[in-house]
Amino acid sequence: MAKGEKEIRRRIRSVKNTQQITRAMKMVASAKLQKSQGRTKSAQPYAMTLTRLVDHLVRWLGDLDHPLLRPTTAEAQRVILIVFTSDKGLCGAFNTNLVRRAELFMRNRPEQEFELVTIGRYAERYFRYRGYRIHKSLPAYDFDTHFLEMTPLFELVERAYLSGEFTQIWVLYSRFVSTVRQQATMLQLLPLEHRGLAEQVGESEPAVPRRQAAAEHLTIDLIFEPSPQRVLETLLPRFVRYSLYQAMRENFTSENAARMLAMDNATKNASEMIRSLTLAYHKARQQSITAELLDIVGGAEAQQG
Amino acid sequence: MPLNENDRSFPVKLVSPDGELYTARAISLVVPVIDGYLGVLKHHAPMVAALDFGELLIRTPEEHIVSLAVAGGFMEVTRKEVIILCDAAEFREDIDITEATKQLRAARERLQKKFSGVELERAQVALREAENRLKVARHKERKHIVE
Numbered sequence: 001m002a003k004g005e006k007e008i009r010r011r012i013r014s015v016k017n018t019q020q021i022t023r024a025m026k027m028v029a030s031a032k033l034q035k036s037q038g039r040t041k042s043a044q045p046y047a048m049t050l051t052r053l054v055d056h057l058v059r060w061l062g063d064l065d066h067p068l069l070r071p072t073t074a075e076a077q078r079v080i081l082i083v084f085t086s087d088k089g090l091c092g093a094f095n096t097n098l099v100r101r102a103e104l105f106m107r108n109r110p111e112q113e114f115e116l117v118t119i120g121r122y123a124e125r126y127f128r129y130r131g132y133r134i135h136k137s138l139p140a141y142d143f144d145t146h147f148l149e150m151t152p153l154f155e156l157v158e159r160a161y162l163s164g165e166f167t168q169i170w171v172l173y174s175r176f177v178s179t180v181r182q183q184a185t186m187l188q189l190l191p192l193e194h195r196g197l198a199e200q201v202g203e204s205e206p207a208v209p210r211r212q213a214a215a216e217h218l219t220i221d222l223i224f225e226p227s228p229q230r231v232l233e234t235l236l237p238r239f240v241r242y243s244l245y246q247a248m249r250e251n252f253t254s255e256n257a258a259r260m261l262a263m264d265n266a267t268k269n270a271s272e273m274i275r276s277l278t279l280a281y282h283k284a285r286q287q288s289i290t291a292e293l294l295d296i297v298g299g300a301e302a303q304q305g
Numbered sequence: 306m307p308l309n310e311n312d313r314s315f316p317v318k319l320v321s322p323d324g325e326l327y328t329a330r331a332i333s334l335v336v337p338v339i340d341g342y343l344g345v346l347k348h349h350a351p352m353v354a355a356l357d358f359g360e361l362l363i364r365t366p367e368e369h370i371v372s373l374a375v376a377g378g379f380m381e382v383t384r385k386e387v388i389i390l391c392d393a394a395e396f397r398e399d400i401d402i403t404e405a406t407k408q409l410r411a412a413r414e415r416l417q418k419k420f421s422g423v424e425l426e427r428a429q430v431a432l433r434e435a436e437n438r439l440k441v442a443r444h445k446e447r448k449h450i451v452e
Contacts, residue, residue, distance in 0.1 A: 039323070039324055042324035042325050043320070043321075043322055043323065043324050043325075045318060045320045045325060045388065046320040046321065046322050046390055049320070049379075049381055049388050049390055050379075050390060052381075053353060053379065053381060056353075057353075146323050146393065147321060147322035147323055147392055147393065148376070148392055148393050151427075155427065221350075221351070222351050222352065222353060223350055223351065223352035223353070223354075224352070224353050224354075225338050225339075225343065225352055225353070225354035225355065226338070226339050226340055226354075226355070230339065230355055231353055231354070231355045231379070233355075234339075234355040234377075234379070235355070235379065238378075238379075238392070242322055245322050
């Protein structure tokens with residue numbers, strides 16, 4: 001066997017191995033994606049009820065006074081930006097889109113001073129290398145992360161804001177639109193905008209039923225236990241926390257959708273490569289056979305002659 | 306479902322951000338609100354209540370009593386149903402007493418240290434959570450207050 005054939009065979013084997021890995025990764029990502037979507041769905045009653053309550057309280061109480069609702073002052077200069085990325089790579093342009101968006105956002109607001117809270121190894125590496133100011137770096141969350149397990153992040157955010165050290169908190173995450181589309185999304189977490197409050201968590205839920213439900217509520221007298229103000233005091237921090245939790249959820253779902261797509265493409269490319277390598281292999285093999293035959297025929301003719 | 310005047314049951318849904326925990330009909334509820342325990346029967350006036358750490362009791366139409374340790378949240382009573390939103394909840398049967406005891410000890414130890422601000426608050430919350438889980442887990446033999 002000629003040297004060229006051996007080389008090609010080795011390459012085919014190597015590509016096949018790679019393909020097996022990409023195929024496995026695609027399957028893992030798709031399983032995680034499905035689980036994650038299932039969880040988002042099962043938590044929908046929570047999101048809907050929370051939204052309805054906030055919506056209702058905002059109307060009920062009219063002018064709300066709560067530290068988390070305090071409007072941004074003109075000299076709102078110090079800002080925390082929480083950037084969600086992933087720990088692992090091989091998910092296409094998922095992380096790149098996120099960090100680019102973050103850089104763009106900061107560049108467009110030169111009057112503000114940013115500190116970053118990076119989530120996931122990618123963002124940490126990226127921003128540290130480029131000399132951005134990092135407030136805190138956390139590892140990425142997994143899909144079975146419980147609400148309460150995110151408490152350290154919740155507390156960090158609340159402390160940063162309520163102490164007055166920072167005047168705004170923004171979150172950047174990848175919103176899951178569909179399996180083939182994820183969108184880097186900026187969300188102002190704090191202060192809560194009075195008007196935009198009700199729309200914020202409503203993302204995952206159709207608008208019509210909510211409005212109906214709210215209208216239904218408004219016609220009846222509602223008891224607040226122990227008092228509207230106290231209910232609001234416990235409701236608003238949870239609203240903030242839940243928004244953050246939901247951003248984490250969405251980001252995780254997006255990451256796996258992106259990875260599934262990337263790995264699917266990689267598997268397809270590998271198939272394509274195997275096909276062209278096999279063709280080259282056959283050609284090389286045929287060539288060496290032809291050459292050998294020519295040798296034999298040539299030799300025989302020489303003897304006869 | 307046909308309306309039955311004798312039917313004393315109403316739908317209850319218990320949800321946490323992590324998903325739906327319990328959905329069924331109930332005859333009565335005892336809910337840990339901020340200043341005590343509150344009972345809910347059918348046709349309760351619409352209400353929104355803030356919940357505290359405590360034990361949630363659900364009495365089913367089969368006269369079975371479901372008990373859970375709840376870690377704060379909200380309850381919304383509407384004309385149709387009762388929705389309880391909690392940060393976390395655990396069925397009494399699922400609470401591991403040894404683990405909960407360990408948690409309680411750890412929380413007490415943390416409180417011994419001189420924390421301040423958020424650290425102190427967090428330690429206090431951990432302590433209350435552990436106490437609540439243990440309390441609920443040990444209520445097994447107790448006569449129920451639901452009537």
